[in-house]
Amino acid sequence: MCCGGCAKCLGVTLLPLAVLCTIANILLFFPGGEIIDSDHITDEVWYFGGILGSGVLMVFPALVFLGLKNNDCCGCCGNEGCGKRFAMFTSIIFAAIGVVGAGYNFIVSAVALNKGPKCQFLNSTTNTWGYPFHNGNYLGESAMWDTCESPKSIVSWNLTLFSLLLIMGGVQMVLCAIQAINGLFGTLCGDCKCGCCGGDGPV
Template structure:
């Protein structure tokens, strides 16, 4: 597969993942699917916007760059037909690195949030009743949270989705780093009607 076409496929895949990560982060502002009466009752990691900034906004830029590589005009640069395309592929490596950083940020926040557990009401106060991920294997502990209803499965589901999707994003951006290096060194399959290296 041509390096430009490969980059386009990666870009097409990254966009829906970025949208889903953003939506998952937004849903986390409504613990248990309900509006809480105070922002202090929302889990701290939600406020770091891992899904909105890391796997959302920071992922849109690489995705758009990857999508545009296939249609990039590679004609005419220092008298070399493939120079423009090679430079575009090289620049995609920088954007892919930004994508890896954004996805890594979301991945790390999600892992911390899963290990820490949700913030919920225990008796008359709001706190974090779980430590070191012990609630993940012991579902009887979920009853410690009296409110909001279903907060533990809500927290687990959404942060798990963020963890998986950001992991996939990091892998896809890593693939583009390799693809970009190949495109920089070898060029794309076709450039200005001429044949280039694959």
């Protein structure tokens, strides 16, 4: 496969992941499928890790990767290969942007999972809103989940969605890192111009 073809495959994969991350982040605003006061929503949801990091910021690299396969740049000084090399080099920059965005989502999700959700729980003799869990102690103890009285199923809701964001953010980082390496090969060798890219002819 040519460097441009590989980039297109990565772009095709990144786009649906960006959409899924955006949807997951939006669902976190409705814990347990309920509409609650904005002050009672877990803080990390407002950091928009899935919407901005793995969503909006990921769209640009994905579109760039998709366009590399059909890049028809006339090149520089009449050299088409030079233009393709520059396009591959540009993809490295966008891959770096993708890594930053996905990394942001990954970190926010990891912090949210460790911290636990914001919920209403019994504190001494009064019900209060806050974070009853500490340092991820609830992750391996499902019996502790009943500590949260409201919203209903908030723990499993946040745990599932933030886990999905964590996994998808990790996958996005890996895919962007692969394109950074692929782009480096394309920059040095040209798209389908030498054996290091696995190609034997021009695109």
